[in-house]
């Protein structure tokens with residue numbers, strides 16, 4: 001039997017994305033149409049603008065993915081789309097298009113939790129699929145520590161109590177007058193900065209739970225800024241980034257030790273941060289833990305991770321009911 005052919009769609013925020021995956025190892029197409037330039041002038045994603053722009057893009061992007069994959073729609077075995085969490089009006093575009101496709105093709109449909117997509121993304125390409133691990137998901141909307149026991153069985157260990165890590169990067173970048181999204185800008189500037197020049201808070205670092213808080217750090221930067229002059233931008237970026245990374249790394253290692261797990265995974269947009277990747281690798285090695293980082297091309301929003309999560313679920317017998325609605329507040333674990 002030839003490997004399963006899955007078409008995945010992702011429209012939870014401002015990226016329209018379609019991917020086609022054959023079995024665990026062959027990603028035949030992963031198309032992303034980014035709207036970043038449209039939202040840049042507002043300094044963040046405007047939901048109404050996002051959904052309006054998904055609409056004309058989704059059909060042509062599905063056609064493009066099929067063309068790039070050199071397959072035909074009739075060969076698709078399963079159609080999947082992000083069901084939530086995300087912006088409802090954005091979710092609805094991809095979710096409805098994928099459901100329509102599944103009905104038209106007479107193939108099963110799978111509604112996928114966007115966070116499960118991120119969580120499993122570090123395993124994309126692995127011949128044997130996901131294994132038990134502690135997953136750190138760090139994105140623009142979420143910061144979560146999850147115990148992955150088996151595909152479909154997740155336990156939430158901790159989460160941010162206020163801002164997500166990516167949100168903190170974006171907000172601090174905005175304070176510094178840097179363009180949206182701010183994470184990659186801070187990462188780039190911090191490479192030339194001194195992370196020790198400014199002492200910034202590492203909230204909840206010593207708390208016994210696995211929760212996070214980043215809004216105090218953002219506020220500390222806001223109060224510090226008016227007192228600074230001269231050349232401080234790179235040092236401030238590096239000091240801020242170091243504070244975020246220190247908390248993420250230490251809590252992830254502690255969670256793995258507490259759960260008796262020897263593998264940590266890191267996924268979501270912020271997982272492409274160069275300092276986080278470096279310090280996570282260092283800390284995991286020192287603690288004798290294995291580490292799997294999402295490939296940077298699958299760390300920010302993409303449809304390959306949705307197709308992949310669907311493939312793993314399909315193989316375990318999961319199917320979704322077409323009567324299920326998109327859910328902007330869908331939970332994991």
Ligand code: KG4
Nearest residue numbers: 139140141166181183187269270273300301
């Ligand atoms: O996973 P993602 O594409 O969207 C959500 O599901 O939220 O993550 C986007 C977030 C943004 O906040 C962006 O600033 C951040 O990921 N990000 C980074 C880097 N690249 C993207 N943050 C820090 N360093 C980076 N290199």
Ligand code: ZN
Nearest residue numbers: 118139300301
């Ligand atoms: Zn995401």
